[in-house]
Amino acid sequence: MSVPELLAPAGTMEKLRAALHYGADAVYLGLTGFSLRAKAGNFTSATLRDALAVVHEAGKKAYLTINIFPHNSDIAPIERHITELKELTPDAVPDAVIISDIGVFDMIRTLIPDIPIHVSTQANITNYRAARMWEHLGAKRLVLSRELTIDEIRQIRDAVTIELECFVHGSICISYSGRCYLSSFLANRGANKGLCTNSCRWSYQLMEEKRPGEYMPVYENSRGAYILSPRDLCMVDYLDKLAGAGVDSFKIEGRTKGVNYVSGITKIYREAIDALATAPYKINNTWRKELEMFSNRGFTTGMYLGRHPDADYSYDETHAATDYVIAGVVKAVSSRGATVLLKGNLAVGDEIVFLSSSTHNGSFIIKELKDAEGEPIAAARNEDIILMEVPDGVKKNDVVRRRV
Ligand code: SF4
Structure with a gap:
């Protein structure tokens, strides 16, 4: 094939x-x-x-x-x-x-x-x-x-x-x-002009004509109804x-x-x-x-x-569910470990996973973090450069993900 x-x-x-x-x-x-x-x-x-x-x-x-x-x-x-x-x-x-x-x-x-x-x-x-x-x-x-x-x-x-x-x-x-007018109709943003507001993902409620402003919830489950x-x-x-x-x-x-x-x-x-x-x-x-x-x-x-x-149809979820967010990108790998440019905060105790194209790595808990000079630190912030130990197979440009 x-x-x-x-x-x-x-x-x-x-x-x-x-x-x-x-x-x-x-x-x-x-x-x-x-x-x-x-x-x-x-x-x-x-x-x-x-x-x-x-x-x-x-x-x-x-x-x-x-x-x-x-x-x-x-x-x-x-x-x-x-x-x-x-x-x-x-x-x-x-x-x-x-x-x-x-x-x-x-x-x-x-x-x-x-x-x-x-x-x-x-x-x-x-x-x-x-x-x-x-x-x-x-x-x-x-x-x-x-x-x-x-x-x-x-x-x-x-x-x-x-x-x-x-x-x-x-x-x-x-x-x-x-071929949808929902977003144009509800938000004046045309899907066919590239401006869709994803109106089909919104939670909708019911209003009776003679009682303006009284919104009656329509429940598929306790979180509401995402009927579209x-x-x-x-x-x-x-x-x-x-x-x-x-x-x-x-x-x-x-x-x-x-x-x-x-x-x-x-x-x-x-x-x-x-x-x-x-x-x-x-x-x-x-x-x-x-x-x-x-x-x-x-x-x-x-x-x-x-x-x-x-x-x-996804009646019960309006937002896409995710367990992991991006934490950083590997900029280099050497005998000292990986140099990572952070894209969010990271701390000792966080659970992370390396998204590595050459290997399937499980997640693990960070026991130690170092700053760019190799000094131990407890936490680091978005755009900091840090050093960390990495599993085999991790390489430059791999994404680091943190469990939320
Ligand atoms: S994403 Fe939803 S609102 Fe946007 S065009 Fe598609 S169906 Fe319509």
């Missing part, structure tokens, strides 16, 4: 480096203003250049999202940005541009015809005729709708020869991916089925998630995708347990295996 690409989110430069460090074959990133994750941090034209240089130096690929649904007033600024892409040096050109709107597709084909185009999941490709049409138009890859079953993906595979990509992990919408919030997608146990259906690229959702999340989820899917090289696919039971250690709302297989059962 051919091994699909692992495509990870890169909302910022730090997340981009983390994704590459933990084994992503490619990253996707957005330009401020034109990507569906306006809150992701995103890149400016200047920082995009640096980001693409880092990716290409690592021998990996970067795909640039221009996947908002533009209105007339957005067209001229998008045209300017596409023109700017044309002026980048060859090593700083993205490996593809991800679009949703056919007008943007046309602009790119006209202004910068050599750049490959991927059609975003926001375009909602749900059938082989749509897939074939995009192929005729010249798309290089289709990011299939998240609302498809694996059998439907196989049928699309049989109808086209271009690359197919699908999401394997992360948040999903209660609507057809992104689906669980997160997790396909780690079914990657062989998706690869067998002809998917070329597995995508992790989450450009607005933190470095901790991007590191851990990329690491686990790297291991899982590597395991596809040897048939039959051998699922490692630790993957799912490790995935649960990163923020999530409980897991579902989405529509891939058929319709969502009701149990796949």
